[in-house]
Amino acid sequence: MLRRIRSRLRPLFSRLEAFGFACIRRILYCRARDVTASLSAKRVLVVAPHQDDETLGAGVAVMRLVEQGAEVHITVVTDGRNSHTSAKITKDQLAELRRQEMIDACGLLGVPPERVHFGPCEDRYVGDHRDKAYTHLRSLAEKVKPDLVISPSPLDRHYDHVAVGETIRRLAAEGVINAPVYEYPVWFYSVRTWTNPDRLSPKNIFHLFWKPARAAFTLPVVVVRTSGYLDRKRKALEAHRSQMFNLTGEPTWLTLPEDWLTNFFRAYEMFFPLPEAQRRAAAPRTEAAHA
Numbered sequence: 001m002l003r004r005i006r007s008r009l010r011p012l013f014s015r016l017e018a019f020g021f022a023c024i025r026r027i028l029y030c031r032a033r034d035v036t037a038s039l040s041a042k043r044v045l046v047v048a049p050h051q052d053d054e055t056l057g058a059g060v061a062v063m064r065l066v067e068q069g070a071e072v073h074i075t076v077v078t079d080g081r082n083s084h085t086s087a088k089i090t091k092d093q094l095a096e097l098r099r100q101e102m103i104d105a106c107g108l109l110g111v112p113p114e115r116v117h118f119g120p121c122e123d124r125y126v127g128d129h130r131d132k133a134y135t136h137l138r139s140l141a142e143k144v145k146p147d148l149v150i151s152p153s154p155l156d157r158h159y160d161h162v163a164v165g166e167t168i169r170r171l172a173a174e175g176v177i178n179a180p181v182y183e184y185p186v187w188f189y190s191v192r193t194w195t196n197p198d199r200l201s202p203k204n205i206f207h208l209f210w211k212p213a214r215a216a217f218t219l220p221v222v223v224v225r226t227s228g229y230l231d232r233k234r235k236a237l238e239a240h241r242s243q244m245f246n247l248t249g250e251p252t253w254l255t256l257p258e259d260w261l262t263n264f265f266r267a268y269e270m271f272f273p274l275p276e277a278q279r280r281a282a283a284p285r286t287e288a289a290h291a
């Protein structure tokens with residue numbers, strides 16, 4: 001009975017969720033500084049927890065920076081072997097496929113294979129192996145010497161995004177990264193980032209409204225205009241075929257939902273610059289979920 005009521009209410013919840021995130025986005029856009037015209041750097045390091053995050057979060061910014069002559073390096077920290085469970089493809093084959101997809105997608109963004117770097121972690125488990133992620137990102141930051149870093153927002157309640165985002169914050173706090181850090185949201189547009197939707201207690205419902213509202217009104221935010229670049233961004237995203245299409249025909253092979261993807265094809269890409277005071281502070285550990 002309860003399940004039937006829940007399934008009947010699901011479309012209503014989806015519409016409410018979309019409306020809520022649209023309101024938050026509108027508030028952030030109103031407060032944001034448009035850095036499209038001033039976006040420039042000589043060397044850029046873009047950090048992705050998973051293959052596809054670089055395109056979702058910063059695809060247009062990357063294309064614009066490449067066009068301006070920046071040397072853009074992109075690293076994905078995990079190998080993607082755990083994104084799907086399949087009887088038709090092994091984890092090793094999936095990791096190899098996702099490696100090639102990453103090279104193809106970055107190529108479409110204008111970044112050649114020699115500037116695409118692969119990290120040492122398995123997806124879902126970066127938090128358990130922060131030392132490996134730290135060593136990889138530190139060595140890359142020392143090699144690239146970026147004057148702009150684009151990395152995942154630790155606000156996203158996703159185990160790998162939190163671990164990678166906090167590692168970049170640690171490197172900034174230690175002075176290894178001595179450049180502006182722009183953090184991009186991905187799972188920001190998910191109810192799970194703000195509360196536990198499986199337990200709709202009064203406290204959780206309060207968090208569902210209060211936390212995103214507080215973020216919308218207090219986060220420092222900059223935006224990059226996407227006009228003229230969204231078709232290429234879509235093509236780059238579709239190069240991540242294992243995430244966009246059901247490659248094996250198995251019902252368990254999930255793909256990124258189109259209604260959620262619309263969050264990344266708006267008028268602007270959005271970034272939260274890491275404030276100076278936060279750069280100097282040690283990155284806090286944040287409770288996060290495997291996903």
Ligand SMILES: [Zn+2]
Pocket residue numbers: 049050053161186
């Ligand atoms: Zn991700």
